[in-house]
Amino acid sequence: MKIQFDRNQQYQLDAIQSVVDIFDGQPQAAGQFEIRLDAGFAGLMTELGFGNELMLDWETVLENLQRIQIRNGINQAPIHEGMDFSLEMETGTGKTYVYLRTIHELHAKYGFTKFIIVVPSVAIREGVMKNLEITREHFEDIYGRQPFDYWVYDSKRVSSLRQFATSNQLQILVINIDAFNRKANNVIHRENDRLSGQKPIELVQSTHPIVILDEPQNMESTQAKEAIASLNPLCTLRYSATHRRMYNLLYRLGPVKAYEMKLVKRIEVDSVIDDPDFNRPFIRLESITPTKTKITAKLTIDVQAEDGPSRKTVSVSQNGTDLFDLSKGRPAYQGYIVDHIDAGNGYIAFTNGITLYVGQAVGAHQDDVMRVQIQETVKEHLEKELRVYKEFPEGKRLKVLSLFFIDRVANYVEADGKIRKWFEEAYTELAQKPRYAVLELPPVEVVHNGYFATDRKGMAKDTSGNTQADDEAYELIMKHKERLLSRDEPLRFIFSHSALREGWDNPNVFQICTLNETRSEIKKRQEIGRGLRLPVDETGQRIIDHPVNRLTVIANESYDDFARSLQTEIEEETGDKFPKPDNKRQRRIVRRREDLRDNKDFVELWNRIKHKTRYTVEYDTNVLIERAAEAIKSMPAVAAPSLHAVKSGIDITEQGVSTELLSVRQESVTPSGQVPDLIGYIQRQTELTRGTIAEILIRSERLNDVFMNPQQFLDFATRAIRETLQHLMIEGIKYELTGQEYEMLKKFKEDDGGFEEELNLYESRLVKVNKSVYDRIEVDSNVELEFAKGLDSRKDIRFFVKLPGWFKIETPVGSYNPDWAIVKQSENEGTKLYLVRETKGSTYLGDLRDSEQAKIRCGEAHFGRLNVDYRVVKSAQEV
16 A cells, blocks of 8 residues: 655645745756756855755844744844754654655755754654655655655765765755764764765765754753754754744644644543552552652652542651551551662562562552553554444455553463453454444454564663664564555454654554553553544545544543643643543443434425535636736835855864854855746746736736846736635636535445434533434533533524534545524524534634634535525524
8 A cells, every 4th residue: 555645734835835935935946947057056056066056144034033923923033043843743644744845845945955953863764764754755746756765874974975966866865963973083084085085074065955854852952962063054944743942933733723624533431450459468569769868769659648548659768667657547557567678770669579669569469550551552443443333334444453551561472472362352252242343343363463672692672762773673563554554464363562763653553452460651642542543445545634533642641630640741742722522431422312203393404505516617717817917016115135244163073063153254246147946936826827827917017127126026926816816716616516416315335425314422521412414412512512412402403413524525725514504584484594604713804813714605505506594603692
């Protein structure tokens, strides 16, 4: 299978444009029809090769930066002096795709040719290389077959850097931070005979590369910063979901926004917890802290109180301390007297022979918890497969994967390992149930496998997650990404160790189970990040806005504890207030009204809105030319570019790289005489004919501005034309009936969907109603909650339905799912009205985003074709 990519994801285009606009005013790249009045080279030429050249001064860049920040709602961000820029994108939203497409966009628009992607680990490096491989054809479709090279830096083949420096084509180099810092006297900093005595790093420095940092929070040490500076970058672009420090923030797609926009899977937690058993002693060693005078151990034990025992944390710092006393006399703790505390090896020993290491516990049902976690994961997995089988047609189904993280490899790889044994028992038992017969499940021996680091003898071993052996395991699992997505591959359950870090994920992971003999200390954002990405079906198409898009975390802690930890992490890292994940244990069955098919109000309502349509767009080209020309004529003045020269001294010593600013000079730049292919550039951005574009430019009477600053003119003119075109398209949109209909009721057949007999929804988001399809409605906001309650209480509202996600209207700006369909009748039994209403915080369209305005206009045209009254309202009182 091949993963398909959507070129029109607006949030990704916004992130890309945010970087491109930093260089607003930079001369345009040479085009296919470029007119050259001189023979100069557009980029930077040195004795070592070709490089990038910045033709803007810092004041212009700063103006661009502030304009971008205002546009993106980043109004209070501090300014960092220097060409460093940060972009925050939540895990799973396509960060790698965005910066790879940004590379192609910068090359196409400004002619920049030299890019370096710096990564902190082999896991991330393998992910980047895989993305470069699978997006190549996609980017060729967008940007044409422009030749480009990409490869991983290899210290054994440093001569390849000569090609990077001397090629005038697009070059993308991927390199680990450890490969060019000064920690190990890296080859890249040594003089090399094969490079005429030059240091390999000098070839890189001469190109003035644009440097992209993937997960820069892992490269914030002094040594890493010095290494990045040693590349002599034109600018540095930093992409992460969890920045430690922001540098001139350009774009922000935080976890709350990504969650609300349904750009990632919804999250639910299935908690498997050990209820306290006060019949036996419980002791967990939480930590050991040494000081100059004493060593203190923190223990969690059961302490007797007036209303019964409860679990509390106590401190122990002296040998001879009796837990019987600390527990307020609980008999189960007799004999547990502290013998000694070993801070070096991290354990506490008692006089009865019991020894506990940090994180370990006695008296807990650890094995029972893990066994049930495995059972729950397998059951949840099979239920998800069954749902996919029922709801997706043959040929469009998707592969379901489950991911287990374990803290001791031996528990799985050994023939009698308890995790392997429990899994095989659970799968074998559940797979035999008649409920799952239609899935034709493979035998147990082929559905699971482990990816672990190995020793020199090839034996799997426990590691920290940061060793060379780990790198080899990551390389293996990353290269199998597409194979894992194929339904022909029987592997469904993946076991891994120490893999909860950036770089590894798979879009079709729907269940994550963390199996630890102690409570997991892994950060929740890191844990769920391995499965947040939206899934793809067997054709490689991304599944958007479907109820199946849920990530279930099977946790060995309570739902409240998990949610609290996740929320705390996000608030500390981003300042956002994050919506709590759903508690899988708090679902309830919502049943469809038995009389729905015979309910005259609903049937008549449905008969009016059930028709599917397709749209055509009509506009008068002469009107487009007139309006677009007028828009260009009134656009801001085009300013001449200026040049600034910054002279710095770079000193490379055994202690590292240091820089010193020596001088800054600025002066105006005389236009180069190069006039880019104006029509070709605008045509690529708007898809209008060359004749139409030429007529617009001529009528605008602004063509002389091209010679002042070609790129700025193109940016202004393209923006004016696109805005004019979008308004005309929406004004001239027409909908026609297709002859197809939305199904009213659904019986798990391969159709377009319908109202199921019952739904399994979340109790916390339900509102009880009497006048709808179901006895309860699931809402996503207080606005929807109050709207549903308001409709249900009104005597003149006979029936209403929250239109499901599969009820979609196609528009030029994406699919549109209207909110509510309503039947209204006056109290004196007058004429019934059949209405569709969209709920928004404002009924003034000017307050809404352009895409929301456009979809509402299309909704008006669609329902107008069906003769159904459609409007935007803020509350139920306005219906």
